[in-house]
Amino acid sequence: MSKYEIISTLVSILAIVVSTISLVRTRKLVQEQLELEKVTAELSKLQIDGIKREKAEKIKPKLNVVLSKLDKNYYFYITNTGQGTAYNVNFELVDCEDSPLVGDLLEKFPHPEMKTNSRVKLIAAIHKQSPLKYQAKVSWHDSEQQAHDETFWVTL
Incomplete structure (x- = not known):
């Protein structure tokens, strides 16, 4: 193998390592975003339930x-x-x-x-x-x- 082929192979291996690291980080980021979306959806549901309860309490006699x-x-x-x-x-x-x-x-x-x-x-x-x-x-x-x-x- 020539010097250029070795450099080319090393650059390719380095690119594969960088791509793999990027892929792993992207998956973690996507997983965190999905968890955050779930939490946001739960919070929204709780807020909607709270608003409904407040509205129902407002129209009740006391x-x-x-x-x-x-x-x-x-x-x-x-x-x-x-x-x-x-x-x-x-x-x-x-x-x-x-x-x-x-x-x-x-x-x-x-x-x-x-x-x-x-x-x-x-x-x-x-x-x-x-x-x-x-x-x-x-x-x-x-x-x-x-x-x-x-x-x-x-x-x-």
């Missing part, structure tokens, strides 16, 4: 019960602080032998509709022997006709 005193009288306030409307709202005191609720409970409940920021006021006949806390249960239907109920502990 009811709250408070017992407060105004002048000399006590009142139970049932309030919708959520963005959605609550339908067929019911109110009851749980395990309450000496109920402070006066007759307007039957007139006001079941309440057909409670829109955002609306409230219902019930007169409470509180006396010195009344318990200091009450367990109140509120049940309602949302706009999709799904039943919900929540229990609150209200105190004087």
Whole structure:
């Protein structure tokens, strides 16, 4: 073999080595890109799910019960602080032998509709022997006709 043939062979071998190294690095890079795309797709899915949940939470009613005193009288306030409307709202005191609720409970409940920021006021006949806390249960239907109920502990 001549000198030129040896140089030519060495250059060819060097080219093969460089090509092989380049091929291995390219495969690793492609594999990392695929993994990154999978992670990005999962993150996108989680973000979409989070946005859907936030949107669903925004249109749900959120009811709250408070017992407060105004002048000399006590009142139970049932309030919708959520963005959605609550339908067929019911109110009851749980395990309450000496109920402070006066007759307007039957007139006001079941309440057909409670829109955002609306409230219902019930007169409470509180006396010195009344318990200091009450367990109140509120049940309602949302706009999709799904039943919900929540229990609150209200105190004087």
